[in-house]
Amino acid sequence: MPCPSATMVVWTSAWLHGAAASDDMLDALQTWAESQEVLAADEELAARLDLPGPQETPAGPALLLAALRKADAGDGQLVLPVPGDARGLGGMSPFAKLAMRGGEAVVLPRAGIGLVPQRIAEGILRWTVFGIGDLPPAEHLPIGEAEHGMASAMREAATALIDLGVAKHRPGVREEIAQTISARPVPPWPEGVPQRTLRILQRATEVEAILWVATDDAPGGALSASAIRGRTEALRPLFDAVRAARRASVAEMVRVIGDHAEKP
Structure with a gap:
């Protein structure tokens, strides 16, 4: 079934390529939760992307769009890990562990970042941004x-x-x-x-x-x-x-x- 990460991957690509407005992207994300919030997984990444760190109050999704633009995110990839199949995660990093727990994630190879959505309360979806470094190339399936x-x-x-x-x-x-x-x-x-x-x-x-x-x-x-x-x-x-x-x-x-x- 569709999932928040699939929506994020496709709309991020459309927005960064000038094929969609930022408001349209934010509206599409709201399909999954009325309230969306964003924070970085560590302080170093937070400073680099101008995002709140793990101990700060999460920001709204508009700040995530600015961070993606700043990071020159480019096209993303959908990852759908399950136990026994961790393709696309590159080992058991904090990013991989959270993605495995939720069964989905977004990988943005050019920017070296990954996003994992979590439903933390009714009507609230949190996106945690991780630095992921180099990952193996995505498997292409026609x-x-x-x-x-x-x-x-x-x-x-x-x-x-x-x-x-x-x-x-x-x-x-x-x-x-x-x-x-x-x-x-x-x-x-x-x-x-x-x-x-x-x-x-x-x-x-x-x-x-x-x-x-x-x-x-x-x-x-x-x-x-x-x-x-x-x-x-x-x-x-x-x-x-x-x-x-x-x-x-x-x-x-x-x-x-x-x-x-x-x-x-």
């Missing part, structure tokens, strides 16, 4: 390959669940899936992003909703421990494919925004 991978993983997961005997009818499952999807914020995207990437993101949202419902055992219908292990193994490739599709879609949006900005 958008078509990501889309195909998600479709293939879904077919294989369905077959595996049937073979395991844990794919069964569940009354009201369509309503559960629809409610899971409708409960997620729907952020706007900058003008000109490819429609294909939006369709893939929407499909990823639908598939992930199915996954969460599939792994939420109804009362009285608990599976055996071995069945749960089998289901987890069967669904893991699909969870991975959904994350890959989301990263590839965001990367393609950023690429297209940059390409359009370079045209005379």
